[in-house]
Amino acid sequence: MKKNIHYILLGLLICSCNRYLETNFDGSVSDENVWTNPTYAEGVLLNAYEAMPTNFGWENHSLMDCATDNATTNDYGSLLYQNGTGGWRSDNNNLGHWDNWYKQIEYINMWIKYGQDAKYYLSDHLLNSEIKTRLNGEARFLRAWYYWRLLQAYAGPVGGEMMGVPIYRSPIEGDITNGNAIKRxxxxxxxxxxxEDCNKAIELLPEEYDGNDHVVGQTHIGRATSIVAMALKTRVLLYASSPAFNVKDWSDVAKASLVMLSKTRTSLPWISWNNLDNYYNVHNHKEIIMRKFDRNNTFFKQNFPPSSQGEGRTSPSQNLAEAFFGNDGYPIDHPNSNYDPQHPYDNVSSRFKGAIVYNNSEFKNRTIETYIGGFDTQEQHLNATRTGYYLRKWISTKASAEELDASVGLHYYAIFRYGEVFLNLAESINEWVGPDVPVSFGGVSMSAKEAIIEIRRRANIKDTRYVDEVAAMGKDAFRALIHRERRVELCFEGHRFWDIRRWNAPLSTTIKGVRITKNEEGEFQYDYPNVEERHFSEYQRFGPIPFNQVVLGLEQNDGW
Incomplete structure (x- = not known):
């Protein structure tokens, strides 16, 4: 166990002025000193927080949507590009981190077994007990989080039976033989x-951190709360109830979501669409349930357009652009839509502008030029958009990628937010009872239609006629609307890749872009060429178990 804990504590040993810990000759820390010192015992859990993602970048800051119909990447050497174009193999899978996630689970299991031996507040027995209770709740949430990531990335059928991953309820502590004996x-x-862990975390954790309390004061903001554990619970139940898995009931998702909303909010907080930095860069925005802090401008540099000294890694697709509703609330192919194919960006919605940088739009006080011959094109820059669009969502305009002004933009990564919870609720209620029937639980009553109307209201779409029209058509039609709303509301947040899989939706598609020609009168003409083929075999609805684990005896998912 000493070697397991050594690397977690190494940084603390270097930084700390406290000589309480005495290191062994090999640099490791004795078991007794680790688990009786509160700073280092708690550090085991803090390491698990630290390992959670700090931005939406996946590989070289291309987003995971680049392996879906939402986007492409111009990073042709990346595994993300290879995986999305037919080259996904069990030996080049970068869509999960098996070893790292199980390493965190081992650390968390060690804390659950040993970490409660520490005295976290020596002079007050009651405070010490309360701190241990909170830390125990945090440990349960963190273990649930890492098992969720493993399940999402590696679950799949084996001989037709849907299998998960090995469960370790207690630490291995170096007993590799015993560890390898545990099967899926x-x-x-x-x-x-x-x-089980989510429910325990909900029981033990506070709903929020506020004030100056030593146990649950605002100095602990960023740690798990009972509300965060509820958000994870709704997500896990949503997947488990979906067609690809179907081991839980849609009513379970609805009830869990309603209970969460009964303790938080039944309407969505406003987002200032004209000043997105107030959402992306403010740590206490009411939309965010749990966030990670990042102050590294590499993500921005990789995704800025060339006119802002960027690499344009993530190129939103025309497929995604056409999925957005207009500012009148109608899809662009609806007979009542105000969409004008000669001026396709005139009536786009606030969400469109908040997600996509398009030709002739303003970004960082510059006019974007993605028409043929324009500055922000591959004709002018090797690393430019492949589709005619750039990423806007999650981009801080306060950051800079210029060599002479490498300022860093404050940035918060939303691990959970309320928009997702409302979409989880809408999907589950519709599948359970249809679009118009309100469901009451936990003191809150809401229908699937009402949840979607709230999502759209926050997106500046106040007209409900289209939602009413689709709801009147029944569950199947409303399901398609919910899927579309989820696609545009949660684009570039890591959901699309997994959503199309849990829905049993088609995996392979053709990615389209926009090609814009500027004539002598300064007017633009548009056509929509194919850019890339998204190739996935049906067995690739589920990811592969890592090869090194198959060698050790774990059964591989069917097809791999």
């Missing part, structure tokens, strides 16, 4: 284990 649990068994 079923998908439902892993879901139940995650829900």
């Amino acid at each position: 649990a079923t998908y439902e068994e892993v879901v139940d284990f995650i829900l």
Whole structure:
């Protein structure tokens, strides 16, 4: 166990002026000193927080949507590009981090076993007990989080039975033989284990951190709360109830979501669409349930357009652009839509502007030029958009990528936010009872239609006629609307890749872009060429178990 804990504590040993810990000759820390010192015992859990993602970049700051119909990447050497164009193999899978996630689970299990031996507040027995209770709740949430990531990335059928990943309820502590003897649990068994930890975290954790209290004061903002654990619970239940897995009931998702909203909010907080930095860069925005802080401008430099000294890594697709609703609330192909194909960006919605940088739009006080011959094109720059669009969502305009002004933009990464919870609620209620029937639980009553109307209201779409029209057509039509709303509301947040898989939706598609010609009168003409083929075999609805684990005896998912 000493070697397991050594690397977590190494930085603390270097930085600390406290000589309480005495290191062994090999640089490791003795078991007794680790688990009786509150700073270092708690540091085991803080390491698990630290390992959570700090931005939406996946590989070289291209977003995961680049392996879906939402976007492409211009990073042709990346595994993300290879995986999305037919080259996904079990030996080049970068869509999960098996070793790192299980390493975090081992650390968390060690804390659960040993970490409560520490005295976290020596002079007050009651405070010490309260701190341990909170830390125990945090440990349960963190273990649930990492098991959820493993399940999302590696679950799949084996001989037709849906399997999950190995469950370790206690630390291995170097006993590799015993560790390797534990085989894959079923998908439902892993879901139940995650829900068990979520429920325990909900029981032990405060709803928020506020004030100056030593145990639950605002100095602990960023740690797990009971509300964060509820958000994870709704996400896990949503997947488990979906067609690809179908081991839980849609009513479970609806009830869990309504209970969460009963303790938080039944309407969505406003987002200032004209000043997105007030959302992306403010740590306490009411939309965000849990966030990670990042102050590294590499993500921005990689995704800025060339006119802002960027690399344009993520290119939103025309497919995604056409999925957005207009500012009148109608899809662009609806007979009542105000969409003008000669001026396709005249009536776009606030969400469109908040997600996509398009030709002739303003970004960082510059006019974007993606027409043929324009500055922000591959004719002028090797690393430019492949589709005619650039990423706007999650981009801080306060950051700079210029060599003479390498300022860093404050940035918060939303791990959970309320928009997702409302979409989880809408999808589950519609599948359970249809679009118009209100469901009451936990003191809150809402229908699937009302949840979608709230999502659209926050997006500046106040006209409900289209939603009413689709709801009147029944559950199947409203399901398609919910899927579309989820696509545009949660684009570039890592959901699309997994959503199309859990829905059993088609995996392969043709990615389109926009080609814009500027004539002598300064007017633009548009056509929409194919840019890239998204190739996935049906067995690739589920990811592969890592090769090194198959060698050790774990069964591989079917097809791999």
